Amino acid sequence: MKKRLTFFLLINICLIFFYLSLPKDINALEKDLGENLFKNNCAGCHINGGNIIRRSKNLKISSLKRNGIDNQEAIAKIARQGIGMMNGYEDELGDNGDQIVADWVWEQAQKAWIQE
Ligand code: HEC
Numbered sequence: 001m002k003k004r005l006t007f008f009l010l011i012n013i014c015l016i017f018f019y020l021s022l023p024k025d026i027n028a029l030e031k032d033l034g035e036n037l038f039k040n041n042c043a044g045c046h047i048n049g050g051n052i053i054r055r056s057k058n059l060k061i062s063s064l065k066r067n068g069i070d071n072q073e074a075i076a077k078i079a080r081q082g083i084g085m086m087n088g089y090e091d092e093l094g095d096n097g098d099q100i101v102a103d104w105v106w107e108q109a110q111k112a113w114i115q116e
Contacts, residue, residue, distance in 0.1 A: 034104025076102035
């Protein structure tokens with residue numbers, strides 16, 4: 001009987017540690033993923049939200065708005081299909097990658113690309 005109780009307690013302690021080791025919120029995971037996607041696929045030209053090829057077409061909020069890009073979906077579409085001189089990165093971004101990177105870009109734009 002006593003053995004069983006110890007076993008039961010041990011299992012519970014393990015479960016608690018497992019729970020505590022889970023990321024606090026799933027958004028944090030997605031944010032990391034967005035940042036990585038950006039670093040791997042976009043930062044080459046859009047370092048710090050700029051644009052090394054066409055300076056005026058950068059990822060800062062004023063430029064996005066000026067060019068009628070005013071939500072995540074518009075950015076996701078550009079990430080997927082490209083725009084003007086920019087190629088699309090649908091294959092590189094993978095499933096949902098366009099949305100995830102677009103959410104991250106949009107959030108950075110709101111924060112003026114200033115890293116926390
Ligand atoms: C090889 C360089 C290059 C890469 C890599 C690149 N872009 Fe671009 N991007 C450009 C250029 C050039 C433009 C301007 C296109 C035009 O209008 O002719 C642009 C424009 C944009 C715009 C519109 C900005 C505005 O203010 O009008 C967005 C949004 C954008 N890129 C997002 C992304 C995202 C997200 C990625 C990564 C998935 C990415 N870009 C990767 C070169 C690049």
